[in-house]
Amino acid sequence: MARKPADQSVAREDILWAAAEVLHRKGYEATTMKDIAAQVNLTAASLYHHFKNKDFLLLNVLEVGLDLTIDKLERIDASDLTCAEKLGAMIRSHVVSVTGNVAVGAAMVFEIRALLNVSVGGRNGDESFTREFVARRNQFFARRDYFEGLFRDTVRAGIEAGEFREVDAAIVTKAMLGAHNWVGVWFKEGGRLSGEAVADVMVDTWLAALGV
Amino acid sequence: MARKPADQSVAREDILWAAAEVLHRKGYEATTMKDIAAQVNLTAASLYHHFKNKDFLLLNVLEVGLDLTIDKLERIDASDLTCAEKLGAMIRSHVVSVTGNVAVGAAMVFEIRALLNVSVGGRNGDESFTREFVARRNQFFARRDYFEGLFRDTVRAGIEAGEFREVDAAIVTKAMLGAHNWVGVWFKEGGRLSGEAVADVMVDTWLAALGV
């Protein structure tokens, strides 16, 4: 049969992006290990050399996606802009992230339920797998709350500083993130507006909503 | 073995709500016919007396959910309120719909990809099933565009009437619907705010975003 000679040693990260792409198209449950493997010219069995199992693969995709986004937000948060400027930069950064990698952006929205659904109760042998999975999943959710908190705290700070009008910061923040997440659903590269242009509209919209 | 004596004749609609509930919890692919059947004290096989197959069952849930929402919006659209009042009422109606039936609301967001994924290419026997499914699916998507159009047209009308500031109506509308859809993800009955209260915040937020 002979293996394909070229393309040896697919990088772990290549698999992650490929997985995100397939997840975006079909969703976690409908995505087979074979689908992901085919995307990087491997067989399903080979994926197990890089990832413990399908659940961990999903978790990895989400972790990487979230980390990339948080990194940028933290840099903005650490700057000494006004709250309005800061929030504008954060919105822009988030929306550009989503439009720049719709697959990962959509996974962050759509596949979190799949993460929750992972059966984790059993008395099966791989107790340590389960324990590690639960720990990392919890950390992921904690980081996701932290991510939301970065936006919410900026909104709150802006209200206290008198830059924003008085709104329910928690709800408005959720509305904001919902709007951004949804971009990952409808945005298509090459459409009427670039990702940057969409981001500009979002910044303008949300600052107006906050009375700036 | 004996069948369960009571509970004869489960209504078609009961199955739909039950299905929505399970879909909300697990997502389409992870939801088994057995899951749905159990929710209404039936066996999986019995569901086939009410619905052609799993795909049609999903389609039915989405159709019913969308129709209910559109009905209310059309009544508002037909009124002779100002654009701002009209949009406010539409936002409130949509958000209350979502918070009032989170299961259906979330299905409208999360399960549409499942609808797209239904394999429909084959040369298998049930040509007529496939044809009907594709036709109804297309109609569903058309109605979904119509739904979005109700909001977008109101935003446009408000801009032309000088009630709203000049914004990119298409993008702002998508942002708005994204924010509303997301409510179905985080809203929990019995939380800090009622569905109505959340709707009020949304109305206030979006009218502010439009400069009212």
Place this chain on the structure above:
DNA sequence: CCTATAATCTAACAATCATTTGATTTTTGG
């Protein structure tokens, strides 16, 4: 009360899929 129809059930099937096992091939450090 009887019978046709509706609603449900049990049992079985065929397909799919995540995962494991046990080679085989490639790469790399010495």
Place this chain on the structure above:
DNA sequence: CCAAAAATCAAATGATTGTTAGATTATAGG
């Protein structure tokens, strides 16, 4: 160049699941 480690593969397994077939039970109209 060699041997150990890394990366990959083919094949088999066990479990799940949508769906169908063929009864069985309930209901409603005459």
